[in-house]
Amino acid sequence: MNSVVTRGAVDAAQSPPLVVDGRNLTCADVVAAAAAAGPVRVVPEPGALAAAGRAWALADDLSTRRMIYGRTTGVGANREDSVEAGDSRAHGLRLLRSHAGGSGDEMSPGQTRAMMLVRLNQLLAAHSGVAPHVITALAEALDAGASPLVHRLGAIGTGDLAPLAELALALAGEGAWRTGSVLPVAVDAGDALAFMSSNAATLAEAxxxxxxxxxxxxxxxxxxxxxxxxxxxxxxxxxxxxxxxxxxxxxxxxxxxxxxxxxxxxxxxxxxxxxxxxxxxxxxxxxxxxxxxxxxxxxxxxxxxxxxxxxxxxxxxxxxxxxxxxxxxxxxxxxxxxxxxxxxxxxxxxxxxxxxxxxxxxxxxxxxxxxxxxxxxxxxxxxxxxxxxxxxxxxxxxxxxxxxxxxxxxxxxxxxxxxxxxxxxxxxxxxxxxxxxxxxxxxxxxxxxxxxxxxxxxxxxxxxxxxxxxxxxxxxxxxxxxxxxxxxxxxxxxxx
Structure with a gap:
């Protein structure tokens, strides 16, 4: 017996798209995404996407002038290690690959969709510095009903690093998709940690x-x-x-x-x-x-x-x-x-x-x-x-x-x-x-x-x-x- 989502599936074709703006997502919206039988129709609010773009440009500029954790440095205990100039894209992919070590059962399709929606909304709060094209790719995945293969285990309440790394690698063209797919997007050092730095999977399940x-x-x-x-x-x-x-x-x-x-x-x-x-x-x-x-x-x-x-x-x-x-x-x-x-x-x-x-x-x-x-x-x-x-x-x-x-x-x-x-x-x-x-x-x-x-x-x-x-x-x-x-x-x- 399904102990969480027992409602009938949402008919995405008959529902208006959900405008996602980083401010007004509700718990009911998250549950509706989990219950959806197919695509979750979402539209990033233009102003929120523009604000995310400004944060991305600022983060890129700041990275040339000061140390920014995870962008110009390693992560965790490697926070003092500086990333070599010109190694940004490779550093970002290394971070995702090393953190995509999820284990255990596959995350349910419902929780995966809910996680993707929560993460999309948080990114549109415009504090991550993630590139707009990565945010748009995530929205397109939801809208197309594409679901990455994500594992349940790999978090302790200080960031769902493993599940979100698996999601990011799928968007980058390296990770596996369980259903559907979207065209791969470039992910660099500024996107990698910023994309993982969330508890979206935990929040979806909670x-x-x-x-x-x-x-x-x-x-x-x-x-x-x-x-x-x-x-x-x-x-x-x-x-x-x-x-x-x-x-x-x-x-x-x-x-x-x-x-x-x-x-x-x-x-x-x-x-x-x-x-x-x-x-x-x-x-x-x-x-x-x-x-x-x-x-x-x-x-x-x-x-x-x-x-x-x-x-x-x-x-x-x-x-x-x-x-x-x-x-x-x-x-x-x-x-x-x-x-x-x-x-x-x-x-x-x-x-x-x-x-x-x-x-x-x-x-x-x-x-x-x-x-x-x-x-x-x-x-x-x-x-x-x-x-x-x-x-x-x-x-x-x-x-x-x-x-x-x-x-x-x-x-x-x-x-x-x-x-x-x-x-x-x-x-x-x-x-x-x-x-x-x-x-x-x-x-x-x-x-x-x-x-x-x-x-x-x-x-x-x-x-x-x-x-x-x-x-x-x-x-x-x-x-x-x-x-x-x-x-x-x-x-x-x-x-x-």
Whole structure:
């Protein structure tokens, strides 16, 4: 099951081209590029391309008057080594060849397209000094549906050097293309490091995972609302006065949506219990931090995909170059760590509600929602699958920011590991989707068995949609197809 991009493919022929200007790219744009079935129609904004050209001319001029890292020198611990005059093109190709040592599996086509779009947008922020013809070639590759062969491994959160070197070599005519190609372009010393000096691959994967987790957060509220009805929940836990007394934004938003889904605009009837288990009663307090963390992650990623990250930064307005550390992605790593940790807590409540749904004391139904001869197992297996997924999510939620690395002969003595955090976010999203699917299968089954009255409850639409998609048979049988169908259904539930 694809755990990240589950939307239908974008029809590029019917969509207007995306104008890329280095300032206004959105997370949704990145995900749309990842989901595209073919070409990603892009147009570099003329003013941004002209500004990139001015930065390129300035960088070229500065390189004749002062030391510019990576242009007139080696890189890393070789930063003091001067490049011989007249060796510019050869130096640039050597840098790309030496850094194009990616390993592991091939990067997925979706992530590759998203990486290319992010890098194009960053280059159009006009701080790299990359030649305009290289930027145009990258845009042409996206527009033609050409995709280079790029490997996943080779970054630690201080620049996606290996993947971007592979992309640059493809544009230069030396690297491999997985699909399509464009005419080779000249790449010199001024283009090589500047093109690699970005975390575009990491940002692409982080954005795809962040949008997926956002979508699952919305779906989880619908699933929790269905479980609430199946369990005869107590509405007091979501009441407006309760959350006005401790108004954390995410918590307030969660409670408000639960009230909307459950039709609580007027005074709702009391539940069966004076207090519900935490899976229902503490849902706003536990999901609130996740909603806040996901919002912060989206804000961080929006800044990063529109940032001039290259070292050195070329500033045409200031007519100078600045050596810095924008390639370091501590913000991204920290935001991803927080997002995964808070989503894990919400997932724990989903597993807890599933446990409540198979308990007769809470539903008034048979153990494990069984229907058949005595000893029938019903949905017993769902708890095992759910806790398997929860364990996988727990492992993926472990923080990456507690580690570091010292490389390049001690010169680069810290790493964010945002790349690994993004990969773990993908794994977390996949596990959370499977877990929510298990709860959804059980909640819908319980509601069918109880013949629950949902006439005036807004979440009724979700129940009816689930009844259309999920097998209605109640006898003991394999539930694999049910879980798969429920996992796909979550995308539709998120939109309710």
């Amino acid at each position: 954005t795809m995972a962040g949008v997926e987790l956002d979508r699952l957060a919305g779906a989880s509220q619908v699933v929790a609302a269905l479980s609430y009805i199946a369990l005869d929940g107590n509405p007091e836990a979501y009441a407006t006065p309760v959350h006005a007394a401790k108004p954390h934004p995410g918590q307030v938003a969660c409670a408000e949506r639960m009230r909307g889904l459950l039709g609580m605009e007027s005074t709702p009837p009391p539940g069966r219990r004076i207090q519900d288990p935490f899976g229902l009663r503490a849902f706003p307090q536990v999901q609130g931090p996740a909603l806040d963390a996901l919002r912060y992650l989206r804000e961080v990623l929006t800044v990063e995909i529109n940032a001039g990250t290259e070292n050195p930064m070329i500033s045409a307005p200031h007519e100078d170059a600045y050596h810095h550390a924008h390639f370091h992605t501590a913000y991204v790593a920290s935001a991803l760590d927080q997002a995964r940790a808070t989503v894990h807590q919400v997932a724990e409540l989903s597993a807890a509600r599933l446990g409540d749904l198979v308990e007769p004391e809470f539903t008034g139904l048979r153990p494990f929602l069984a229907s058949g001869p005595p000893g029938s197992s019903g949905v017993m297996i769902l708890e095992y699958i759910a806790h398997d997924a929860l364990t996988e999510l727990r492992q993926a939620a472990l923080p990456v920011t507690l580690g570091t690395a010292v490389v390049s002969r001690g010169i680069e003595d810290h790493a964010s590991f945002s790349t690994q955090a993004a990969r773990q976010a993908v794994a977390a999203a996949g596990a959370y989707r499977r877990l929510l699917a298990c709860e959804l299968v059980a909640a819908v089954r319980a509601l069918r068995m109880r013949e629950a009255e949902l006439v005036d409850v807004p979440v009724r639409g979700a129940f009816e949609l689930a009844c259309e998609r999920l097998d209605a048979r109640l006898e003991d049988r394999p539930l694999t197809a049910d879980i798969h169908a429920a996992a796909l259904l979550l995308d539709d539930l998120a939109e309710l």
